[in-house]
Amino acid sequence: LHGARAWCEHVFVSRSAPRLILHADLDAFFASVEQRDDPGLRGRPVSVGGGVVMAASYEARARGVRSAMGGGRARRLCPDLVVVRPRFDAYVEASRAVFAVLDRFAPRVERGSIDEGFLDVTDVVAWPDVGAHAAALRAAVRAEVGLPISVGVGPSKVVAKVASGMAKPDGLLVVEPDRELAFLHPLDVGRIWGIGPASAQKLHRSGIRTVGDAARCGDAALVAVLGRSAGRRLDAIAHGREFQRVQTARRRRSYGAQRALGSRGRTLTHEEIAGTLEGLVDRIGRRMTGRGDAGRTVVLRLRFGDFTRATRSRSLPRATADPAALASVARTLLNDARPVIASRGLTLVGITITGLDREDDGQLVLDLGLS
DNA sequence: TCTGGGGTCCTAGGACCC
């Protein structure tokens, strides 16, 4: 109980008060690494990945090329586009080097993804100095790793994140504590981290276009449109009351592998699909074993020609990382899915392992019963 | 714009248990 109480206090204190947060986000990360390592690519429109654009340099973006865009369209928009093959090892190494720098600038750093991090500097930087601190961070990353990085500063992770996006490329934007709502309210709701195209559209249809609209319409209306969790979160953001902690050590919750089959996936036989699945399960098994993890739930993911999806899952009595055991479950799931596959034209198969086996996995629920 | 590979979190219903 003592531990639980200390934990609750920690969570509530750090969640209920403004902090001083930096969001540091590398610009066009994969493409910037390529331009750094090959001077011949500098100043030219670069796409990492040819089938699908995984990252586009700013020169390419100026021509309309965007990440996640099909390669054909990218080349039509930008005929002199230089397409390079991704080098994931180089990106992982560059990311490690960048976080080594970030760790020097804050006692608490959250790895948001391979190319972005949140820094809580509340306890180490006085408010008026935060701009200089952020500028020094950007200079250090540039000097030591050779990559451009943009930084947003604000009283919460969401504000810092939106600010870094507006600072790009290679910029810095500081949102002063009392300017937070003035900064957020004019923005379209879709600019908020966590409000994607589907939610933005629902809000727009209800007449809620900006964050300011969301603030005025009230918590109940937002919950009605977005559901309990997302609705309350947007309400809190719109009133400047959302203060998620910077989480330094987040544990992985799943392992997955998938393979796009293209249109030829529609003609693959059951046995060929099973063979592909076996390869994916093998890959996952190796990764899990390498990290000493095991999982109890196997999820088969399918995507079809019309981009609809389906999942089939099964939980085992005990966690395993054994590819043979996982493969046999994957096979029965594939059998379950046979009718769906036959009726819809398969274009992607994937396997995810969840229910990771960890002794310290658990949750504490505090029931408040507020009126 | 016609789409890769890796993740996280939320919602909801059903079966079961005391």
Added chain:
DNA sequence: TCTGGGGTCCTAGGACCC
């Protein structure tokens, strides 16, 4: 006989992020 209040676990689908 019907029911309150408290739980667990599983499955499936969806939205979102980089």
